[in-house]
Amino acid sequence: MTHSITRRELLRRAAVGGAAVSLPSILAACGGEGIEGQTGAQPGTTSVTKELADELVFANWPFYIDVSDDEKTRPSLDQFTAETGVKVRYLEEVNDNEEWFGKYQAQLAQGDDIGRDIVVLTDWMAARMIRLGYVQKKDKSAIPNEENLVANLTSPGWDPQREFSLPWQSGITGIAYNEKRTGGPVTTIEQLLTDPKLKGRVTMLTEMPDTMGITMAATGGDPEKVTADAFDTAIDMIQQAVDSGQIRRFTGNDYVEDMLQENVWAGLAWSGDVVASIQPENPDIKFTVVDTGSHIWTDNMLIPLGGDVFTASTYMNYVYDPAVQAQIEAWVNYICPVEGTQEEIAKIDESLAENELIFPTDEMRSKTFIFDAEAADDPDYKEQFQAVIGA
């Protein structure tokens, strides 16, 4: 596992770069044209033929599925092809929820087929896709393994029956800190944003639900039901930390680099990064869930308009088999949404099964919240947050 982690980290570094050079503005601009007509999309109508298509087109985030040691194949996908005869065209094309949405919105609004059978999007964007009727209902009869879905994810507010969506992976956003540099644990947002020892050594995330959710929870607000007041209080606290120079940067995945180079001593971090990229390189960097509330987020599989429902559902069923999930999880290292994986993964690597950042304890889970999906998609909130992070 160790050498695959190093390789993965290299890939990840490359990805951080790649994401930044792409010209999202151009893509977004193309998507922005001709959105006038919003008709055409039939919300959630599903006509199911119980016949597998020849090909499954799967749009996912980079480095989010198992890859063989020689990096040439994706074993779990090959196995799916072997079992069902369905070829998988796997596209690592989702770098950013909003960017992906901008690219396909015009077509989806017309009710057109965008040529994808499954796409993986974060909670709030999944909620938006469902609200706008851009996705189709799953064929539940083809997904008996859905009973393996962990209990706390069965009924999100935006899809209470999980009719449209199924989690791919979850992650916890908490605080990572370099114990050697900080001289002790950093466990609260107040410490992160005000401790003079950490001045200029702190990063937060550019993902609004992470940064705002955790800060709101720390300042007495409820991130599951966001109010303007609570949002303002949290924004003020972050703004002060920006003005005083306490916060060095707001980042995506690239905080990993800053932490490993010890430019940054403490900051918000994603559990999967800590397991896969940070701790193997520097074990002094610890991760903690925030006592006042840590963010648990989920990326969800959806079937966009035009996708083949039965084939997509068959694939969803396949990855909800704990043995298959273990194979993916052993590479991805995020939080697994499938019950029974822990036992299966122990057969691959005992230490992974014991890792609380992959299989969090109940105590850890009790300290987490799911961010208000509507607030995450609110243009005013987004704009205020962008202003705080400097743009």
Add this chain to the structure above:
Amino acid sequence: MDFLHRHRWLTPYLLLGPGLAWLAVFFVVPLFYLGYTSLQAGDILTGYTFKWAWENYSDAFTLYRPHFLRSLQYAGVATAIAFLISYPLSYWIAFRAGRWKNLFLLLVIAPFFVTYLIRTIAWKTILADQGPVVDFLRTVQLVSDDGRLLATTTAVVAGITYNYLPFMALPLYVSLEQIDHRLIEAAQDLYASRVQAFFRVTFPLSLPGVFAGTLLTFIPAAGDFINAELLGTPRQQMIGNVIQSKFKEIADYPQAAALSFVLMATILVAIVVYTRVIGTERATAG
């Protein structure tokens, strides 16, 4: 051929044709769409519609003035520094490098074989808080013990300067290289000191290079966002960062388009002013 003989007046237009077609397709049409988008109103969910929404422009001026000023400031300083570094460098290569000329030119361009982004990320490693550069500067007390270089204005301006340096150095080299040495000799024969000969002959003759170099550096530098993003903090964000965030994060395309137009207009005005100043200088120098 007969046709062309009879219609000779057509020749220049035919020669211009491909260039004009290129400009029309890749410049005029996108510019038109940008202008069209900048006057739309609405939001991403209900769609943007054309409404002569001039408030996008007034917002651009009122809300983002600090970002505009900062961009012009950083770009200006970076251009000046790039000039001060490049001029002696190009001068030396053009007049003194002899048969090594090509090698030194290659060294100037060599960083361009690596992509822009990777070069900037490399600076993060070079300037890292615990890295050798900062360590050394701490030892000689140029940086305080808990001080840093990364995530400061200095780092952002230095990054921009570094990244656009060849755009300054190459045009300077070309114009210096073309200078007829006999003119400088003539000046010295007429009792000009070397310094006088430089300021009365060499420098004025290199002005086209100075002009091209400063423009090639200043224009992209003013719109840059990578350096501020990677080497700065939220307090160093430039207008390019705002435009990027408007397009990508908030999906407010009209506002982003309006900001882009204002940036273009600002740069255009700056260039016109600059052209006039340089133009006068050339006239007096000649």
